Amino acid sequence: TDDINLIRQENLINVSGEDVPPPITEFSQLSEYNVKQTLINAVGKCGYTQPTPIQMQATTAMLKGREVIGIAPTGSGKTMAFGISLLSNLRQPKKNGFRAVIISPTRELATQIHREINGLAEKTNQKGWKVCLLAKAAQFVPEMARSFNTKYDILVTTPLRLVHMVSTGDLQLSSVEWIIFDEADQLFDASFVKQVDDILGACTSGSLKVCLFSATLSNEVEHIARTVQKNPVKINIGAVNT
Numbered sequence: 001t002d003d004i005n006l007i008r009q010e011n012l013i014n015v016s017g018e019d020v021p022p023p024i025t026e027f028s029q030l031s032e033y034n035v036k037q038t039l040i041n042a043v044g045k046c047g048y049t050q051p052t053p054i055q056m057q058a059t060t061a062m063l064k065g066r067e068v069i070g071i072a073p074t075g076s077g078k079t080m081a082f083g084i085s086l087l088s089n090l091r092q093p094k095k096n097g098f099r100a101v102i103i104s105p106t107r108e109l110a111t112q113i114h115r116e117i118n119g120l121a122e123k124t125n126q127k128g129w130k131v132c133l134l135a136k137a138a139q140f141v142p143e144m145a146r147s148f149n150t151k152y153d154i155l156v157t158t159p160l161r162l163v164h165m166v167s168t169g170d171l172q173l174s175s176v177e178w179i180i181f182d183e184a185d186q187l188f189d190a191s192f193v194k195q196v197d198d199i200l201g202a203c204t205s206g207s208l209k210v211c212l213f214s215a216t217l218s219n220e221v222e223h224i225a226r227t228v229q230k231n232p233v234k235i236n237i238g239a240v241n242t
């Protein structure tokens with residue numbers, strides 16, 4: 001545990017929560033967390049040689065099935081932290097309803113997340129991973145609805161689009177096992193809180209896991225988040241401000 005503490009100290013990884021798994025320092029260590037070699041290789045093919053601090057700690061927590069509150073600066077690789085974890089936890093494409101949903105406050109950010117996770121999924125050479133991006137209103141036509149829910153495993157979306165499609169019945173969230181709120185400080189803000197409520201209400205699986213990632217997180221938002229999480233691991237990257 002001295003080693004673990006040292007790694008955390010050197011990388012400014014602050015953790016709180018029960019039984020937090022140790023961080024990795026190399027992507028190859030992900031094999032100890034049941035991550036397929038093809039997925040580890042895909043991370044390398046993306047050009048990433050060393051995990052960033054949030055990736056070191058958030059991946060192992062999520063791979064152990066833990067809900068995460070991940071706070072790390074903009075540009076520090078939060079997308080891959082949850083992207084790798086989700087692809088590993090879902091194991092393989094099932095195309096039997098969305099099992100992971102990533103919610104982003106803006107279309108632009110959703111598009112970037114989609115590009116990055118889809119790129120990683122393609123590089124695994126595991127046939128059949130398809131990541132759905134739902135961001136533009138005009139993108140969806142009702143005729144798509146029939147096959148829509150069975151074409152993909154992972155959805156990247158903005159909250160408004162998602163709430164709309166859930167309300168029309170075109171999209172079901174009953175198979176969702178993991179839901180990620182990215183830029184959570186914005187999503188749990190007063191203007192979005194009703195949508196977040198509606199979305200979580202539609203995620204009826206008893207094994208739903210909720211994760212939040214953000215560059216900053218107010219006490220109020222963290223308080224709300226904890227009411228929808230079970231025994232989360234909080235990871236805060238950076239100098240502790242006391």
Ligand code: ADP
Nearest residue numbers: 048049050051052073074075076077078079080
């Ligand atoms: P954040 O969500 O924390 O603001 P991003 O996930 O958008 O940051 O990542 C910022 C940039 O860093 C992206 O261009 C991404 O491709 C790159 N990146 C992610 N992980 C790594 C890594 N381990 N090594 C090098 N670059 C990385």
Ligand code: MG
Nearest residue numbers: 078079182183
């Ligand atoms: Mg981000």
